[in-house]
Amino acid sequence: MIKAQQKDIREIAGMVEGCHKVLLAGCGGCVTVCLAGGEKETEIAARALRLIRKRSGKPLETVTYVATRQCEPEFLAPLDELVKDVDAVISLACGVGVQCLAERYQDKWVVPALDTKFAGGSKETGVWEERCGLCGDCILHKTGGICPVVRCSKSILNGPCGGSQHGKCELGQDIDCAWQLIYDRMKALGRLSELTAVQPPKDWSKARDGGPRRLIREDLIADEISE
Amino acid sequence: MKYLSKLHQALAEGHFAVTAEIGPPKHASAQGVIRHAQMLQSCVDAANITDCQTAIVRLSSIAAGAHILGCGVEPIVQMTCRDRNRIAIQADLLGAYSLGMRNLLCLSGDHQKFGNHPSAKNVYDLDSVQLISLMRRMRDESKFFCGEEIKEHEPRFFIGAVANPFADPFEYRVDRLEKKIEAGAQFIQTQCVFDMERFERFMEMVRARGLDQRAHILAGVTPLKSWRAARYLQTGVSGMIVPDTLVERLKNAADPKEGIKVCIEQIRHIKEKVRGVHGVHIMAIAWEEAVPEIAERAGLLPRPGLQRRAESID
Numbered sequence: 001m002i003k004a005q006q007k008d009i010r011e012i013a014g015m016v017e018g019c020h021k022v023l024l025a026g027c028g029g030c031v032t033v034c035l036a037g038g039e040k041e042t043e044i045a046a047r048a049l050r051l052i053r054k055r056s057g058k059p060l061e062t063v064t065y066v067a068t069r070q071c072e073p074e075f076l077a078p079l080d081e082l083v084k085d086v087d088a089v090i091s092l093a094c095g096v097g098v099q100c101l102a103e104r105y106q107d108k109w110v111v112p113a114l115d116t117k118f119a120g121g122s123k124e125t126g127v128w129e130e131r132c133g134l135c136g137d138c139i140l141h142k143t144g145g146i147c148p149v150v151r152c153s154k155s156i157l158n159g160p161c162g163g164s165q166h167g168k169c170e171l172g173q174d175i176d177c178a179w180q181l182i183y184d185r186m187k188a189l190g191r192l193s194e195l196t197a198v199q200p201p202k203d204w205s206k207a208r209d210g211g212p213r214r215l216i217r218e219d220l221i222a223d224e225i226s227e
Numbered sequence: 228m229k230y231l232s233k234l235h236q237a238l239a240e241g242h243f244a245v246t247a248e249i250g251p252p253k254h255a256s257a258q259g260v261i262r263h264a265q266m267l268q269s270c271v272d273a274a275n276i277t278d279c280q281t282a283i284v285r286l287s288s289i290a291a292g293a294h295i296l297g298c299g300v301e302p303i304v305q306m307t308c309r310d311r312n313r314i315a316i317q318a319d320l321l322g323a324y325s326l327g328m329r330n331l332l333c334l335s336g337d338h339q340k341f342g343n344h345p346s347a348k349n350v351y352d353l354d355s356v357q358l359i360s361l362m363r364r365m366r367d368e369s370k371f372f373c374g375e376e377i378k379e380h381e382p383r384f385f386i387g388a389v390a391n392p393f394a395d396p397f398e399y400r401v402d403r404l405e406k407k408i409e410a411g412a413q414f415i416q417t418q419c420v421f422d423m424e425r426f427e428r429f430m431e432m433v434r435a436r437g438l439d440q441r442a443h444i445l446a447g448v449t450p451l452k453s454w455r456a457a458r459y460l461q462t463g464v465s466g467m468i469v470p471d472t473l474v475e476r477l478k479n480a481a482d483p484k485e486g487i488k489v490c491i492e493q494i495r496h497i498k499e500k501v502r503g504v505h506g507v508h509i510m511a512i513a514w515e516e517a518v519p520e521i522a523e524r525a526g527l528l529p530r531p532g533l534q535r536r537a538e539s540i541d
């Protein structure tokens with residue numbers, strides 16, 4: 001899932017400086033799970049913003065709403081009314097949500113409250129770690145289920161580089177060497193010989209081929225028409 | 228028989244080769260590089276030109292290579308995967324060859340975090356193994372990476388790679404070396420050897436697989452200027468092993484040149500006792516002047532046939 005982190009509240013306040021009334025739009029998807037833009041965080045952010053503005057003698061009015069998922073238009077209809085009488089919308093969704101709102105509300109100032117970090121999982125309470133670089137051409141079956149694209153500091157496909165020592169990456173003790181992990185796992189699974197093949201360069205056109213990548217499922221489109 | 232470079236010829240003829248390292252400056256004058264090359268001219272077969280080592284911006288390795296070529300020193304141009312994508316790499320390979328470079332060394336490159344532009348975006352479009360195989364493809368199949376034919380004047384480099392017997396996982400280092408040789412590496416320079424015992428175990432595995440027959444292995448050696456330098460490499464650089472005994476020896480030594488003595492002993496040991504090693508690569512970090520003395524006292528001089536070989540290169 002997408003992992004995100006709230007920006008410093010003063011930075012967010014700066015984005016809506018001249019506004020009198022703003023809508024804070026949370027999201028019930030990924031950012032609720034990583035405790036950055038769910039119901040609770042949306043309310044807290046609204047309160048904090050009001051406080052900052054009150055202190056500076058320019059009070060701010062806020063309304064809040066948490067969409068089930070900001071990245072899908074079907075969940076955005078309830079926002080249409082609320083948006084009408086605010087000067088700006090602060091989205092507490094990932095970058096996708098922010099853009100969906102900006103697209104839908106062409107004449108509104110829409111700003112991000114979060115920094116969208118990565119696609120990752122939870123390691124322990126309060127700790128998330130990146131797991132996928134969304135490269136568009138998954139090779140996890142060749143690397144023992146461990147992604148070298150994001151977990152190796154150099155995205156090396158024929159690792160480990162000469163800096164790997166004691167299981168750690170050359171960048172520091174707090175980073176596991178992805179290739180040590182891959183080696184250990186392939187060894188444990190009796191599949192070390194699969195690592196001897198020279199992995200060819202990656203086809204990055206699958207990741208960046210001009211403009212936003214698009215996914216088209218002809219079967220679903222056909223279903224829709226025939227229904 | 229035609230050779231790809233003088234270094235290639237020296238190795239192919241069975242000479243125990245000597246290479247050293249020249250680090251280009253952080254400015255736009257080649258004077259230091261040239262002085263350095265003149266100093267090395269009679270005591271090495273070729274000299275590596277580092278490519279923005281430790282991710283610090285320096286005069287480019289190819290340009291520096293052109294300068295030292297003018298001094299009669301054959302360059303080994305280092306190329307890392309950190310700063311160029313496959314388009315820039317191929318363009319630089321063509322350019323380097325057109326300037327007379329004949330040896331190329333492929334490396335991943337130090338991460339930019341260690342350099343003076345830690346906020347740079349790294350490239351790593353290719354890794355070092357891929358760079359090797361793609362270079363061989365240009366030479367042996369006359370094709371660009373994409374498969375398109377190079378109609379004429381394909382770059383014909385003597386292809387080198389590095390190996391680090393001191394990084395982990397230890398056994399897999401030999402597999403990875405084999406991968407590099409499989410991809411097309413013809414000569415290998417190792418990380419600096421301080422832990423001789425581990426290096427010998429590494430070479431044992433290398434010989435058991437016959438890898439020393441398929442590529443020329445040059446052992447990396449480094450004269451340590453002080454015990455503090457030794458301590459730094461021991462604790463501050465990932466993928467290095469410096470035994471405590473060595474640190475202690477330097478600490479207790481009365482002779483300020485003890486590091487040179489150690490280095491000479493290492494070279495003699497490697498040359499005489501460690502089978503499968505075809506030369507040494509002397510990395511005199513911040514101690515370039517030491518190289519001629521080391522080469523002399525280790526019995527590596529004169530370099531055989533520097534002149535004669537020059538004539539048989541194509």
Ligand code: SF4
Pocket residue numbers: 131132133134135136137138139140147148149150
């Ligand atoms: S290989 Fe690509 S798709 Fe698979 S986990 Fe890594 S970045 Fe994600």
Ligand code: SF4
Pocket residue numbers: 151152153154155156159160161162163164165168169170171176177178179180
């Ligand atoms: S030490 Fe391991 S994780 Fe770090 S860059 Fe090298 S191979 Fe990648």
